[in-house]
Amino acid sequence: MTIRALRLAAAAGAAIIALAAAGNAADAAGGKKIGIAAREITNDYNRGIIEGARKVLEAAGDTVVVADGQADPRKHNDNIENLVNAHVDGIIIQLGDAQQLAPVVAKATAAGIPVVTTSVGAKTEGALTDVGGDEALMGTLMSRALLSSINYQGDVYVVWVPGAPLLETRKRILEAMVKDYPKVKLHEVPTEHSPAKVQSQIEDILTANPDPGSVAAVWGAYDLLTSGAVQAIRQAGRNEIKVASIDGDRVGFQMLLEDGSPFVATVAQDVPHIGELAGQTMLQALDGKKEFPSSMFTDAYVVTHSNGVAAAEKRWGKDVWKDIQIDPKDVTARWPQDGSILVVHPTLP
Structure with missing residues (x-):
């Protein structure tokens, strides 16, 4: 597969993930509904985090809905706000700026929705933790x-x-x-x-x-x-x-x-372990745990x-x-x- 083909596969994979998530949300019954808001889904890194989190959450009987911000920070924030308004039970945010995310994270926490960020690089005010590489x-x-x-x-x-x-x-x-x-x-x-x-x-x-x-x-x-x-x-x-x-x-x-x-x-x-840790943290938060490290890191x-x-x-x-x-x-x-x-x-x- 050429580099160009790998790029095209990345774009196709992003669409498949979003459609599969929407289908799961519509068909699944029971469990919690967890939203994953990705700033973009363009490469293996993005998809790996989503799939790592999905594996953990779906194994626990929960439903996952993925929102793609398409590399637009405003759309990313809008997607998070839409998840809040949809009354999901938890939100995992992939990528973004901690200061720009803070207002929408505040809306989520005010609604009683726990938030975990991944690969933001710093703890967003109101989020439980940030998971990523060092x-x-x-x-x-x-x-x-x-x-x-x-x-x-x-x-x-x-x-x-x-x-x-x-x-x-x-x-x-x-x-x-x-x-x-x-x-x-x-x-x-x-x-x-x-x-x-x-x-x-x-x-x-x-x-x-x-x-x-x-x-x-x-x-x-x-x-x-x-x-x-x-x-x-x-x-x-x-x-x-x-x-x-x-x-x-x-x-x-x-x-x-x-x-x-x-x-x-x-x-x-x-990368998959970033998503797994985020999913595990979300499950623990939904089970009542409140204290987490400000940052969690994976291997490299x-x-x-x-x-x-x-x-x-x-x-x-x-x-x-x-x-x-x-x-x-x-x-x-x-x-x-x-x-x-x-x-x-x-x-x-």
Whole structure:
């Protein structure tokens, strides 16, 4: 499956999830009705959280209804308010800004509806907890891998979406690290949640910087977004440029393990467990529990050429090779699989 096909599959998967959820809500009887409000459903990360939560909640006999904000923060908030007005029993919010979410979360709590957020990056006032990856930790791991690949020197183009809290955190970590390496120069490439737009932006940058070495690397905020940069680099024949990002989506593994790809690292998250923890928290809240940690974190690990086969199967199972249309034997022939998977988790008191 090509990168473009994986993108199309992501869009199709989003529609299927929303329709299936609506059908479940209409047909199911008994149990609680839990709303999941996703800011967008565009990639494996979004779908993984939803499916993780769905698995836990439906196993408990509850019904799940999914609302897709389509990457529009206003629509996202409207969806949450609509769930409140529909008198659901609980709401799980995926992505968003804690300050922007606070007013609608307040409406939910005023109506006696418990709220759990996922991947907001901070606790929203009124929410029980925020579940996600440790963004500062993952940002450090990915930025370290990318900077090391260019020997801590050269021009690095930073692709992110301004105002997206998790992406802003990841970018701030890079900026802090680079202060120790004066030979690294960062160039901001603000964009939208669109791989096609990123591809066009990087094509323009490569046209303006045609000489080998004039662009050392592209730092991408997340895998699907970064796929546009990889496409531009490969089409320009500039595979000396290094690229890395975060999430461990299937498109990330495809970019990493394809022959000749400039993509050198991703940080894989235990995305389904984010949803599972959110679902478990919701069940506990509905059962009367009131006190929860402000934040809950899941595991992550750096994926490179040297551990790519084991990491792909750890994240996606052995069927991943059919999805990304790569033979693991070819990967092993290109890169010795002698790297270990080092799972990291924040240690809290």
